[in-house]
Amino acid sequence: MKKLLSIAAILLSLNAYSGQQTLPENTPVKVESRVDNVAITDNLPADAIATYPTRGKAIARTFAEQPPLIPHKDSYSITKDKNGCLTCHSWDKAKRMKATPVAKSHVIDDQGTVNGMNYFCVQCHVAQADNKQELVENTFTTK
Template identity: 65%
Template sequence: MKKLITLALFALSLTACSGQEKLATGEPVKVTSLGGDSRIEDVRPADAMPEYPSRGKSLARDYQEQPPLIPHKADYSITIDKNSCMNCHSWDKATRMKATPVAKSHVIDDKGTLNGQNYFCTQCHVPQADNKQAIVENSFNH
């Protein structure tokens, strides 16, 4: 009897998680790759290098409270020990580096000490290169 119950339970567990059922529709799902139509073995031309607005130029903002777009490359390192963006944008260095100091909303005192919540600049600020094709359609000008 015990054997029979074990067998029955075993058979039940097999049917429960076999996962072998056929899909309801036979239609293949069509997915478009961001890399375009090139086949995996094709060598397609490299994308253009990003061209940023010339140094010293900031980009017009599109809406209120927008984190301004970064008009230059943004691969300066931000690590737990050091934020390289602050080499130019900190309150004490900005004038010398001809950069805008970080906004008042980013600091916690009148010396310009950065608020921890604003440490990871690129969480909100993104670089803008005008020769790059937008990955998703949008109706903003920049």
């Protein structure tokens, strides 16, 4: 038992040091490869984590028939057996979850059974983060 505990302690302490270290800008990082030692000096900052509008607020639509934008994260899993989005947006749960029930156009009966064609929600609905970040630098101007 004692041995087990000390192994656990060692693992824990190893874990504490394995996290990503923040290096001061332009500190060369030594990467050893089989070819040569390469000093990487270009330390790019990590991308900002997406922040979403406060839950409970729909985003105004910009054109008719637009699939409304998702004002929250979109990483709920959708599998054959379970649709994470429907845990809040299905007709029977939406009211309790304070979410808009899926549109009438998405269902095939008056029980709110979702049409197969509308099952994979994120095919049409996309999340919008507040802190938008360009994926690719763009210098386009209209002038």
